[in-house]
Amino acid sequence: MSQNPPATSPVIDAASVDAAITSRMSARAFLPQPVPRATLEHLLEVAARAPSGTNTQPWKVYVLQGASRDSLVEKCCAAHDALRADPSLAEQYREEYDYYPTQWVSPYIDRRRENGWSLYGLLGITKGDKDKMHAQHQRNFRFFDAPVGLMFTLDRVMGRGSLVDYGMFLQNIMVAARGHGLHTCPQAAWNGFAKIILPHIGAGENEMLVCGMALGYADPADKVNGFITPREPVSSFTHWLE
Template sequence: MSYRGLMSASSPTDPAAIVDAAILSRRSIRRFLPTPVPRETVTTLLDVAARAPSGTNMQPWRAYGLAGVARERLCAAVLAAFDADEPGHTQEVPYYPEAFFEPYLSRRRTVGWALYGTLGIARGEAARMKAQHRRNFLFFDAPVGLIFTIHRDLATGSWLDYGMFLQNVMTAARGRGLDTCPQAAWSRYHRIIRAELDLSPEEVVVCGMALGHADPDAPENALQTHREPAEAFTRMLGFDD
């Protein structure tokens, strides 16, 4: 059975199987069904996620859960800027290097082309690529959008803690049959988000996240991404002495 199947199977009991299935069945979902996600579920996910460790228990995360009109308002405001090709929307804290280099460049290209491939978008079809990117700002149709912020004076360690928290959100979502897509795309539009959500001046937008039920028939949701095996990125020492 696939890991995604395992998550919906009735009560697996092996703890390793349960934990592994929650982790391994996660993938970035880019088309959601309109099925709502109740507020209590979102709160529970965030409560579970906040059990993430953080250096000296600083808990650097701050989240905004958006549904209904609040979600629509933020989407409309950012889409207006995106559609107008407004200049000057750049991230406050860069997520990517200024220039990509190997092996990261190849990995990035591979996943990009694989995603476009699922949608039948060929190289050179810039308008269709842009339309796909635009869907970020609809939270890929997910009924719940999350925006995550961090205090701008915190250091790199707190961003590390933040990643653990975000992974917990996504894993806890899988445990409830829900899917996610983490979205750095939102952070470019921090000025609009700041105005819409009334962020305080010290908050920096880390990323957004779509949360909901995956559309099982959407071709882009079938994208399977590759990982290098542990042997390729690990040096084991002292095991065979």
Template sequence: MTARDPVTPIDAPLPTPRQAAALPIDAAAVEAAIVGRRSVRAFLPDRLVPRPLIERLLQLAARAPSGTNTQPWKVYVLQGAARDALVQKVCAAHDALRADPGLAAQYQEAYDYYPRQWVSPYVDRRRENGWGLYGLLGIGKGDKDKMHAQHQRNFRFFDAPVGLMVTIDTVMGRGSLVDTGMFLQTLMIAARAHGLDTCPQAAWNPYARIILPHIGAGDNEMLVCGMALGYADPHALVNRFETPREPLERFVTWVE
């Protein structure tokens, strides 16, 4: 433990839903965890996350809602040598794909995370996000080497000591992706409440053919996404990047 570690009751049992409902709510703390959640792209690699804390975060995330309580998510936690070996495998594939784009047919996502054809306003937000991040890092539009290196940071979990891979059974419908999204958000908010940071990563999805055997997933499992988990590097320039949110009037319609 260090002076920066938050005081967390990770050894205490979670309250039951009924017990929790009777406890006072600290709205400011809940809001701080929500607003403070961000996609961190530089972690402290040597500041490890204790297993009891990871377990507690997953227990909290498991309280996420799911249709008819199916709880379709499955989580693989990668640390140490297993994490490092996966990083090496996927980084090598990423480099090989750049050298030979014809290999792209071998690396297909199980589901379309992004649209096949971009339209406004979504493409505008995507471009703002991409060039805002790359601009902060001094990566120009034509600098393919730096862009490749920055993209590959995904496959190093941005140096986070903990990597997560989340899957669902292929028999499940698209609603299970919604359920798993709520699980992931709950996990990220819980992590923030305990002083940790995260980065959800769909970038791993094309490399499922490498990832799934590595983690021991069954033939019936589909990769939903990966996630980096750890403590943010407070001095990293990339962690100064903040994404805007649309005002309510652009996405809310009041029907009265």
């Protein structure tokens, strides 16, 4: 186990910390280059320093590589195709918790639409081109060709606050990955296929799927990785009270 510096020690290279955060993006095309297990273990060890209410540390991680990854991809892509052919199957594939609102309102719906159509525009997918939309959405279930797929679960006994803890843990993984030249893509798209995923990874009956994540070396030649989402200025979401 690596030795951590004292918690009170100053961070000398603040610019590198900022760069790791601001260079994080949702990569949607990866190289086949494998990621060493030692690197993955290190990232998870670092990420586990995330805070959690009363130090409950509610995260549980499943790492898929090789045959286990490929088999899950095959299963979920087949389910995704079947769902398109027969929309009534949607009743079988429901998320266990609401990631998105049941009714969208501004400004969130506006940002969502901008995100979707900006990505599709970059890829030359026009409105109404359902075949290309389906194919692009299915890229999620191929981990965007990343060699490493991560699945995250939570014990159902835990409260909603544990999802806040989980978010900090996930962010730690994504930021720590940047320090090793890696990229990630957090994926809620997998959640609807939990009934396929949980048995595949050997999760217990008490576990709920939180999300998936693709991890690997981003393909710099693929134009999709040039898609960087905008952020609102600090002034738009901050209230200063004195």
